Amino acid sequence: GENVEQHPSTLSVQEGDSAVIKCTYSDSASNYFPWYKQELGKGPQLIIDIRSNVGEKKDQRIAVTLNKTAKHFSLHITETQPEDSAVYFCAARKTSYDKVIFGPGTSLSVIP
């Protein structure tokens, strides 16, 4: 069935370093790939997304890359700050009305 894998499951970085989280998806028809940040006790918050007709998207310190051939997409956070500490989820979706498949999450800790 449809599946999204995410690695690593935990990631610890020093403040100011970069963090990279990688995801792979199984359904080649997927065409929308959002990333969510979830802080303790809160709902997931959309931080960036990418559609299948784009290879890379950047928003300040956050960037996402997509390789449709390999069915990989990655989240890059540069100049990490303690407030970046949270659980990050990648997801994949086929159409506006199709279900969203989430990865299992990556717990990111930024050490001051």
Next chain:
Amino acid sequence: DSGVTQTPKHLITATGQRVTLRCSPRSGDLSVYWYQQSLDQGLQFLIHYYNGEERAKGNILERFSAQQFPDLHSELNLSSLELGDSALYFCASSVEGGVYEQYFGPGTRLTVT
């Protein structure tokens, strides 16, 4: 604040009982999605409603049902509750018609004892 509201925030109930979770989408959003988040299963998509109609179903148990009302708020009904149903339940909303972004509510924490 995403603009999506969920009530109640916490719910404690016993096995075999039935509960109703409520979600109000962001103003203007026609789609509502329900998700279950447990420690061992991660975020699992349950069901999607668009303007009152069911659009997609995920891993939703037969004991669970949902509906979206004319004012676009949605309710998730969980019946014959089991201990394993204890989880966080999130709803998310989005504006459809080509726009994909989903905005999540704060969640309802359900504890079944």
